[in-house]
Every structure is written in structure tokens, then in C-alpha cells.
Amino acid sequence: MPNMAPNKTKMPEQDPKVRARNFEEVALGYTKAMAMEEAGRCLNCKHKPCVEGCPVNVRIPEFIAEIAKGNFKEAYEIITSTNNLPAVCGRVCPQENQCEGKCVRGIKGEPVAIGRLERFAADFVMENEQTKIKKPEPNGHKVAVVGSGPAGLACAADLAKLGYEVTVFEAFHVAGGVLMYGIPEFRLPKAIVQKEIQSLKDLGVKFMTNMVIGKVLSVDELVQEMGFEAVFIGSGAGLPNFMGIEGENFVGVYSANEFLTRINLMKAYLEDYDTPIRKAKAVAVVGGGNVAMDAARSALRLGAEKVYIIYRRSLEELPARREEVHHAMEEGVEFLLLQNPVRIIGDENGRVRAMECIKMELGEPDESGRRKPVEIKGSNFEIEVDTVIMAIGTSPNPLIRSTTKGLEVNRRGCLVVNEDMLTSREGIYAGGDAVTGAATVILAMGAGKKAAKAIDEYIMSK
């Protein structure tokens, strides 16, 4: 008899007042008993709508059934047959738009907490099981992966399992991409990401950090001089956008990328690390996505007294994961919705003193179907802030496309690929944010896996 409780089994969380001042993980995870209770809510539907909602088609009812029985390792193995990074995805997937969005339990009540269960299975196995990774027999072929975000990691993992000698080239000094430099510790502990990377190393994947491809080596050199038979480009969409308004170069204006990189990658929030960060009193974060939520909540944790999210549409349109919006509100982030910055105002030393905004209203729907925000004339007002963080999107870095001849890109600078993730150049594949523009971890991973399969077919048929 399934558990017919209308709501998800609650996950223990740090108290909002406490957690708003520390960088430790917010959500503490299910206990075994909680996981089994929640697993009991799954109806094991024959038509499995949830599976369709998952971009990599995790066999959801099957793994949940194992959790219900207390077979956590089996559950984990079912998940990892299609998803290389369950501890990550369970935490950061926008489940409400994906798996859980399709769950039939969601029609009358809350959906099954698929993400939390996935996280539970992954954490349980990481903590309790000695997963002995067997290095596969080498097949004698070499593949290069550029970028070590979820797309690159997934591609490298699948190829390594097939026996390929895979080398991942990463521009930064650590591997992990956005998982390391963007998403904060309190949402995704870095130790989890590093464990996933360690398991790839155990599989025999080589990581070369500090290697900015396009500068130190070109993609063509990887093929022609270093003997890689195929290259996968998973270089992400790391270039920050600014609004182009007055005052954006005042001291105290950050891109979310810079702000979050200083905190997550360079650990500016820890006393004994050298990288500095401004200790702000009042912070305005412009934008409404996950990046904006992460920046706002990080600013709170650094000790800001006031943190505002400035978003030009309404609450319903906020693109961030629902849970993050909820957490941000609980922690005391103030949401200034239907408002947009007009200019940033500095003091006589060129430091941010305030931001002028204008109120917006929702007009007619635009091409995307969302109602377009329009300015209300004369509704300008100032908010006093000493730091402004721009989190209004990112685009792919031109470095690789400008140093690799014949790589087709679209208007937005994204690499163009076919259904096998093959670019316009033979043997060069791409996937993740570099192809789609800023998207999600699971889509990037899915693209990496798809490319791995195509690369294997390509090399084997040569």
C-alpha cells in the first residue's frame, strides 16, 4: 500500500537564521527512514511520465522501488546507469520542470521527491560503500576533452569506461566547471564534486589544469601534434553580460561570475585564503535566475545587512529553481520585483553609493510567450547600496571558436552541432552550455554522454 501523504517527506534543513550566516549546506538530506517513507509515495506508474521528464531518462520508479526496499546500493546503480553525477543532480536539477514536474502524485498534492531520493542514494553509497572502480582494459585510442564542467566530465567518464585514454584540459586550476566556481558550497559541497572527479581519475582519466585551450594549445594542435583522435568541447558559457548602463565600472560592481568565483573557487569567505572580496553592507543583485539567487545568498553569508534581488518581471516568471527562491526568502533576501536598474550612482571616489531603478509592469506576451515587462514612466527611485552584482546571463567564450578554423557558430556565439553533437569539423564534438548557451547541469551531462557515444562510433568505424 503506497504512502498516500499529499506532501513530500520533509527534508531537514539548517535554520534559516543560522544558515544565512554560514556557508555550510542548507539541506541536510534524508535519513534512511525518511528516504524509505518518501519512496513509499511512488505509485510505480506503468507509463512512467517522470522518466520522460528527466533529460537523461533516469529509471525513476525502479530506483525508488529499491530505496523502498532498503536496497540503497541497487538504487544507486540503477541511477548511475544513465546519470554519472547523481549526488550533484539530486541537489541542483530544476526538478519542478523536469522529473517531478511530470509526476502523477503532483496532480493532487506534491510530487514524489525524486531529487531528494536521488541525492540520498548517492550520498549513502559515497559514505557507506567502498565502490571499487576497476580500470577498464585500454583500447589504445586517445580522446581530448576541453573543459571539465558536467558536459566534459560526463563525456570523459563514458569514454573512459569504454577503454579510451581520455585527457581533460581545464583552464582553471581545478576541475569541475560551474560546479566548482559558480554553485556555492551551501548548495553543493565542493567535496562531493571532487569525489566525483576522483572517481574519474580512478577510471584512468587524466586531468591537465591551467591549460587554456586556444592559448597554450589549439584544438588543431590537440589533434595534429598530440595525437588525439577526437576532441570534445565542453567549454561552457562563461562570459558575463553587463547591462551597459551608466556607472557599471564603479568600484563595487561585480559580475556574478567574479563575485561567485572569488567566493567559491578562491574561498574568499575563509579568513586564511588570500583572495579578497568586498565586505558589503547593502547589496543589489540584478537578475532572477539560479545565479542571482546564489549571489544574493552568498552576499548575506558574507555579512551584508540588506540584500535585494532586482528582477524586471514578477515572482511567477523567476527562472530560478523554486527551492532556491524559497530558501532565499526564508533567509531574508528582499525581492524587488517588476523593477529594473537605470543607472548606478557613485560617490566622489568612484565607489557605488546607490542604484537608480524604475518600476515595470507586464505588457503583452513576447515571442517566448512571457509577458514583456515595460517601464512605468516617471516611477524612478533610488536604493542605497554599496555593491551591485550583475547576474543577467552569460554567453560562450569566443576563445575556442576564434582559434579553431571552420567551427560553425550561431548568432549568439554558440557552437553549432548535429544530432550526434558533431560540430562542423570532423572529429570535433561539442556539448553543454557551449552549444546551448547557459542551461542546466543535467542537460550538459546528457550532451556529454551523447557525444561520448558518437565519438566511440566515429573512432571505431575509422
Add this chain to the structure above:
Amino acid sequence: MYKIVRKQMLNPSVVLMEINAPYIAKKAKAGQFIIFRIDEKGERIPLTIADYDRENGTVTIIYQIAGKSTMQLSELNEGDTILDFAGPLGVPTHFEEGIKKAAVIGGGVGCAIAYPQAKALHEKGVSVDVIAGFRNKDIVILEDEFKAVSDRLIITTDDGSYGKKGFVTDALKELIDSGTKYDVVVAIGPVPMMKFVSELTRGYGIKTIVSLNPIMIDGTGMCGGCRVTVGGQVKYACVDGPDFDGHLVDFDELARRNSTYADKEKQEKEHYCRLMGGIRNA
């Protein structure tokens, strides 16, 4: 890990190091830079590639002991290693064809950054005048190196303790006024020096290239921290530069932005000095 294969004190606060970094040595060009990180807790710090040896796989850096990171680096010795060393970053210096006469001006440790540019021009067959400015005699660096790549070397010191007394701008003005026709001026040093050289050459209509040193993190265009205003447009110094047309750069903005962490830097340096009993420079 990247090994320090040679260390030499050029003066009490300027250090030269050769670092083993074969991939970078193979690609490096004049005008490019690296970013290093000493250890797990270190900051990412940009330094110009002063020279490189493709065969031996080494890259030369010359740096001023300015704050905590450079102080820590200066305490390492030949045979020691640093954790991270990434590059070559930035656009190599590009000189137009047809340049016959150039003035290369270095201010203080900026001479280290100016040196590879003087050398590149000299190797192209350009006649190079070098003006190297220092506060006093004790901190003069790279004199022999500059001599070898220039037709004329003028050293200035603020107090007259060596070479000509005065600022580099005075020496440059004198050369121009005495009839030397420069096709290009390259000015590298502290922000005010680059600003004043650019203001001087603007009056004479001589194209002037400066090398900017904003605060950086990644050096690949992903943080925007290094943004500078050039000709009214926002540029990322790490990918669009670091060289720019001096007549178009908003130097005052650059100076302000570089002061973002001034308080914290001062604290860290003092703290570090107290801990290490180090000598305070600059």
C-alpha cells in the same frame, strides 16, 4: 607543480625567476602574461612574460615585491615549486609594419614588461630608444638587457642619483623636441606615468601603446573584473589587451578600480610582514 629553476634579485624589491613551464614557453609571445598561484590558499596573480626559452621550456618573470603574494613568491628558492602557472594569456603585442623609430618607456618594475617589447621591436629591425625611469639609483634594473636591444638608453631617476635627474616624460619631451621622430611610443609603468606619457604624446600626435594592469582573476574573459574603458568602450584587459592605445584609455577609472581592495591588501601585507619579519618595500 611548476619548478623555479633560477632566481635572481635584480634589486632589493624586484625579483627575476625562471619557471619551468614547457607548454607556455613554446607558445609565449611578447606582451603576453601568466597567472600564478603559489599554493592552495594563494590568490591568482598576473605577471608579464618577461622572456622565454622555448628549448629549455622556461618562462621568465620579473616582479616587484608589492604585497603578500609577491612577497611569498620571493621567499621561494631555486628548486622550489609553485602550484599553478597558467598562460600565455592576453593578446601578443602587435606592431604595425613600417615602424622605423620607436621609444620604449619603462617606469620602475614596468621596465620588466617593457623589455620584451623593446626586444621584439629591436629584432624587427626597428631603431629603439629606451627611457627607463626609477626613483633612485638603488632600484635600477635591466640596464644591460636594455642596452643590448636599444640604440640609445636613457636612465632617469627622480632624485638624480643615477642617469638623468627627472621623470621619463621630461626625457621623452626633450628627445622629441630635439627632433627625433617616433613612429610609436610604448609606455609601461605605474598608471600615472602611463597617463602622463600619453598626455604628452597626444600633443605631438604620436601613437602610444600602454600595457594595463587591472585586477584580474581568471585571465580568460569569464569574470569581467579586469574591465577598463578604452575609447568609451568597455574592454576586458585580459583578452582584449593588456596593450591598448594610450590616447583612448580612461586612466583615472583604472586607478580607482585598482584601489578596490587597497585596505585589505595593506592589512594582509602588514600581517604577513609581522609574521615573517619581512622588510616592507614600496
